[in-house]
Amino acid sequence: MTFQRASGILLHPTCLPSRFGIGDLGQSAYEFIDFLERSGQKLWQVLPLGPTGDEHSPYIMNYSAFAGNPMLLSLDVLAGEQLLHPDEVAGLHEAPAIALTLIG
Numbered sequence: 001m002t003f004q005r006a007s008g009i010l011l012h013p014t015c016l017p018s019r020f021g022i023g024d025l026g027q028s029a030y031e032f033i034d035f036l037e038r039s040g041q042k043l044w045q046v047l048p049l050g051p052t053g054d055e056h057s058p059y060i061m062n063y064s065a066f067a068g069n070p071m072l073l074s075l076d077v078l079a080g081e082q083l084l085h086p087d088e089v090a091g092l093h094e095a096p097a098i099a100l101t102l103i104g
Helices: 027-038 074-081 086-090
Strands: 006-012 043-045
Touching: 027 043, 043 086
Parallel strands: 006 043
Antiparallel strands: none
8 A cells, every 4th residue: 555645734723823812723723724735735633632631731631532622612603603692702802812932
């Protein structure tokens, strides 16, 4: 069996920009997929997407191997699909982007 070579990127959705602090599977995720396609990438690998335990790590304690993390739901998409009333989202405070600082 032969496999075609492909390239991609490892990026967790929480690293994407969002107006609520951490990334989600909303508009930024769709834009990121479009970027991958335009740049000729074939793969998007993500870290575990399950709900996290008290340490907020998907590796230390994950409550379920099958459930998704509700923090990854896009409130804007839910409002656009009329699953949330727009007033419910409008009343939320926008959070500053979480910056990752690498110490080397």
